[in-house]
Amino acid sequence: MNAPAPAAGLKPQLFKSDVKPVWCPGCGDYTVLSSVTKALAALEVRPENVAVVSGIGCSSRIPAYTTCYGFHGVHGRALAAATGLKVARPDLTVLAMGGDGDGYSIGGNHFLHACRRNVDLTYIVMDNRVYGMTKGQPSPTTEPDWDSKLAPHGTGLREFHPLVIALASGANFIARATSSDPNGTADLIAQAVRHPGFSFVEVLSPCVTFRPEQRNWKEMVHPAPVAPTDDAARAARRLMTDDGFNIGVLYAGHRKPYRPEMGRPAAEVAELETEFIL
């Protein structure tokens, strides 16, 4: 199947459904939703040619809030479902979306292998460093001393560094975005979609209910001081040493996407029988 022709002049509003989000007032995910709709309009792709695939969690509710084809699956497996869909239907624009618990904890293994496999899809993680839907448990990106009912003295565990992991695992495009800049995030998402292979956009998206202190993130974020690099070693150094609030494209590589041939039969089904015939 060939990629559909560009559809110019689409409004972001076209991508927004009439389903009311379950999110709390002030949740960063509202602006991420808005950034996605802006990015899709800018990409000149029609809603029926886009699939938004997610797992479980607050942010994973996002597919139904769009007018795209949506897939709201089981916890942690968004990338697996998105991979199957994109390989089977390379003509579609596939966005996998979700939160830090879904993507880095229960879905951690799929994250590694999606980066490594480098299928041409875009993974947007709305990271708020907490499990919100289950009302405030620490996630892999939560600070070690953050108190909660489940971990009364903090987890004592070092945070997971999703961007470094993505780089080490082979992601072809790595960006950090912030929900406090909807237009900037829309632009980063559009760049991620355009970039061939597996693109990863980590969006700092505050949970105002369980992590109200994250409201301050908008004061802490700043544009990445240097241009994107295609040098993985340089990118690794930057990612390991930055303050976690650098916004922008941090790595853009040239790996060949994984794109097995589909839909071009070389033989009739019955020809497969010949190896069995005596």
Added chain:
Amino acid sequence: MTGEGKGLDSVSIALAGSGGAGVMTAGNMLLEAAAQAGYYGLMTRSSGPQIRGGEAAAMLRVATTPCDSVDDRYQVLVAIDWGNVARFAAELPLDAASLIVGDPAHGEPPEVFLKSGARHAPVTLKDIAKKITGGWPNMVALGLLGGIIGLPYAALRAAVERSLKKGGGALAASLAAVQAGAAEAARIGSSYALAPAPARTARWLITGNQAAGYGAIRGGVRFVAAYPITPATELLEWMAPSLERVGGTLVQAEDELASINMILGASYGGVPSLTATSGPGLSLMIEALGLGVAAEIPIVVVDVMRTGPSTGIATKTEQADLNLAMYGMHGDAPHLVLAPNSVADCLRTTQWATHLAETLQVPAIVLSDQFFGQARAVLERPETVAFAGERLRAAPNAADYKRYALTESGVSPMAIPGTAGITYTADGLEHAERGTPSSLASDHLAQLEKRARKLASIDYGEDWADLEGEGELAVITWGSCTGAVREAFSRARSDGITGRLLSLRLLSPAQPEKLRRALAGVTRALVIEQSFGGQFLRYLRGEYDLDCELTSFRKPGPLPARPDEIHRRILDWSRA
């Protein structure tokens, strides 16, 4: 079994030895030679737990009629060496009429084999091979076995040539070794020659795993996600290049959680999809199978069952995943469960499962097992079946489109991504007709009823089970027990027992009305299965109102069901 003077109608032989001795190669060639000579056959295999090396046994039954079961005893056991072959004693039953051939260079046969009273005939396989430049003991054993069961040299030669396509010195040496082995057979003087081969028909040589894979492709499967697991791996390995040829693809997943979710994603995209696994993998896939039920996404999962629980015995067969396949999912999750009952039926049933899954927009689990999956059989060319039914797709821009519309049949048109004007979100959350999340009691009930209704909406026809015979007694079985049960029952008929044999193929949804008709007038039924706890018996009791008296005959794996013990049980039971 023995036609007076004209030879055997069935002979079972085993070739054993240490890993690297070429037992499987020679076994495959022997099966192929038997097929070339016009016989039917079934080859199963056994190996130790080592990855490479260790001990291995190729076990063949060659017969004048198709074989769906192993026989009671092996007439011939040939060991290239004795290494750890004694470990297979329980899998290689012998008796006083059997022949053991061992190489004196490797010592006497183990007592566990000799105590059967079988005749022992030493043959210096290694020395004979050494005298031929490039000769190998396994090729001598091949010639020996071919000679013992009376295969013509031309058939053995054809099989060797087909296997060693490059020809040259290796081929010449192998053929010389085969001839030397055949000469030894003449020296031993065996009485295990087969009766003349039946008339030629169109036949296939195929494993159950290949048959299931081919059935899936025939049914329309074009996307497979794969995570390796014994004994399903060969199914996936057969599909990888085969799918490529017919315009499909296989993706190796990072784990079974990924493979099941990948096929859900691909099928959501409109491409019929499958994965194959075994018990441990199916356990991991259960959550996502429930998503397939809730979101109404058709997929096929072939479970090539092995001995459980947990890692169990990975290389051996058992029918103990029935409970998991039937009842593993949380919530009320109606889905399809089917089971082939022969190697050939692996093709037909997997094809049928694919069609049913697509038609009903629901996951289907196909319960094959290690016995079928890794058995190679010479069988009549399976008929080309065109099962009716495919996925109902929604038209572009359908007015007021509702993905989960409450239709009369329960099946509602599915929007495929790329289709304009009818986008929706497939959801594991309970939903309203449009697909939007809903926690209303009324929506939950309506969708539960819809999902149950669609499985009851079609007539599954005659394929739901195989029914043979009549009378007040019935034997009920399923899956790979069926071949042994059929053979046992045919012996019981010779003893004057009349009764019915029922082998269920469609396990879910249960077919109470069809079963009632099949068993009308039956007063007593013997339920035969390969599980320790009687999962099939409990399934029958739970799903059906049976008014006959049920008796259970069950054994766990890893040993395959053999006709003699079932025959004896049928006799005891029918006369009780």
